Amino acid sequence: MQDAAQRLKTLAEQLVGAPLPVRIRAWDGSEAGPPTAPALVVRNRRALRHLLWKPGELGLARAWVAGDLDVDGDLYQVLDALAEFIWERDDNARSLRQSLRDPEVRAAVRSLLALSAPFLPPAPPPEEMRRHGRLHLHTKGSDRRAISHHYDVGNDFYELVLGPSMVYSCAYWESPDGTLEDAQRDKLGLVCRKLGLKPGMRLLDVGCGWGSMAIHAAREYGVSVIGVTLSQEQAAYARKRVAGEGLTDRIEIRVQDYRDVRDGPYDAISSIGMAEHVGSERYLEYANDLYALLKPGGRLLNHQIARRPQADESAYSVDEFIDAYVFPDGELAPVGSTVALLEKAGFEVRDLESIREHYALTLRRWVASLEARWTEGQRLTSPGRARIWRLYMAASALAFEHNRIGVNQVLAVKTPETGASGLSLRTRDWRG
Structure with missing residues (x-):
């Protein structure tokens, strides 16, 4: 029956x-x-x-x-x-x-x-991150393993999903009918303008990914860039792109933990889609480290996903699917908590822009790219991994659309003792 x-x-x-x-x-x-x-x-x-x-x-x-x-x-x-x-x-x-x-x-x-018989425990899929408790989160070793789990799954697979821009963060859309390439270019340009980049400046790009921000800043704004990532595959890909652009004299890509960067001061720091990996216990350390790496008057652009605050913050727990299959050890925090910790480190927060709807549009484009080349996507990574990415990107798009999570660009300044921030009186002139 x-x-x-x-x-x-x-x-x-x-x-x-x-x-x-x-x-x-x-x-x-x-x-x-x-x-x-x-x-x-x-x-x-x-x-x-x-x-x-x-x-x-x-x-x-x-x-x-x-x-x-x-x-x-x-x-x-x-x-x-x-x-x-x-x-x-x-x-x-x-x-x-x-x-x-x-x-x-x-x-x-x-x-x-x-x-369901026979009632025997099925083995977890091989794509699941194996861990032994959560006692030692966000050490340099655990962060390196977590980043490798997410990013070292094949540059060809990410090219299929992300397109030629190879930008793995929220784009900035003029209209829903625009192209993903234009929207990602506009996002990088917006970040550069908020940071006030000018020829001769030094930029540190924390979590530089496949090098897109570094290349855009060096090529369009004439700055020198140090990009750091924990992913070997990302670094190799970024270096190849930098060489192809003829920018090796202005861009250095390192496989390095941001906590080990010692060659400051920098004029500006971009952190785009990286801070979600830092963790609540380490966030003040992250803010302190970046503050120390900036020269007086230097700017930080912190682009970060945020969750909604809970009535009982002590009851907050990480998403089991995301933690096991997507971003191991990743944590989202309310934007107010992020701003408070940046200020505690000494930063003056000068601007906060929510671009929540922009991420929903971005994710839907990534899902469409994967679905359009589904068979190839499975071949480039694994059927299980392709299913993970399709589910998490589609679910995330809905989460942004329904305001369960958001994403914000926070501009913070290491304001000198004189109080001169260096910002225009009409700050948002950067919109262009």
């Missing part, structure tokens, strides 16, 4: 206390749910074992990465429909505990256990 889908739907609705807004399609060919809705495809019993052995987001992630769980239809529509069940984890955990007191729900769980 082909009834697995209906049994799964019934159990899920009992647990969450609401009708499922998507169809369920099971491995036995059965379907249940709204006939015109996109389908959540449970390809095999192993998907259930992932969920039963690791209930919650990590179990779902493992089933997705392994290819045991899939979507037939618009991925954004499915994620949007399931958002309240995926992201409102505290409410869901409470609802689950309450539901399990119901004898009917307990009976349904027993039915699910029988449906």
